[in-house]
Amino acid sequence: MLKVRAGDLDKMGLLFQRYHRPLYGFLFHMTQQREASEDMMQNVFYRMLRSRHTFTGQGEFRTWMYHLARNVLKDHLKQGRRRGRHQEITDYEDRLPAELAADEQIERKLEIKALERALGNLSPESREVLVLSRFQELKYAEIAEVLEITVGAVKVRVHRAMSQLKEMYCQSETQNR
Known part of the structure; x- marks a missing residue:
């Protein structure tokens, strides 16, 4: 740059x-x-x-x-653009190991979809810290700089967001059974 x-x-x-x-x-x-x-x-x-x-x-x-x-x-x-329909994150499905049996692949895809729904239901702030830390693999210090907060605040937000995500995921799994 x-x-x-x-x-x-x-x-x-x-x-x-x-x-x-x-x-x-x-x-x-x-x-x-x-x-x-x-x-x-x-x-x-x-x-x-x-x-x-x-x-x-x-x-x-x-x-x-x-x-x-x-x-x-x-x-x-x-700008208030209307949100489009939820679109599935298929690139994760593409990364499933080929050696998995067909029923295992179906089970994993269902888990991914449930996780997507749970992630989508988080607040934008919670989703943002999880995406930056888990998907983009930024260090907490980098996230703190991006969000203009302390590293300690990032750790707290990630912990809370992970707890919320886990709770939402478990609720959706319970409802789908």
């Missing part, structure tokens, strides 16, 4: 190659809207280019990127 800031705009393609999937994953987990997530992801890269002078190199690039992504997400939500 420092090279992009210095005027080597060709390096933006490399950044896109490295970060477009995790960025899309973050936005999709937050909205459950495929097309909107793709649009927002591209908007984040546009903002990176437009705001390249604000990247100082003092912190990590990912932290700065997720800060921009949160702003794009907030703008999207402020």
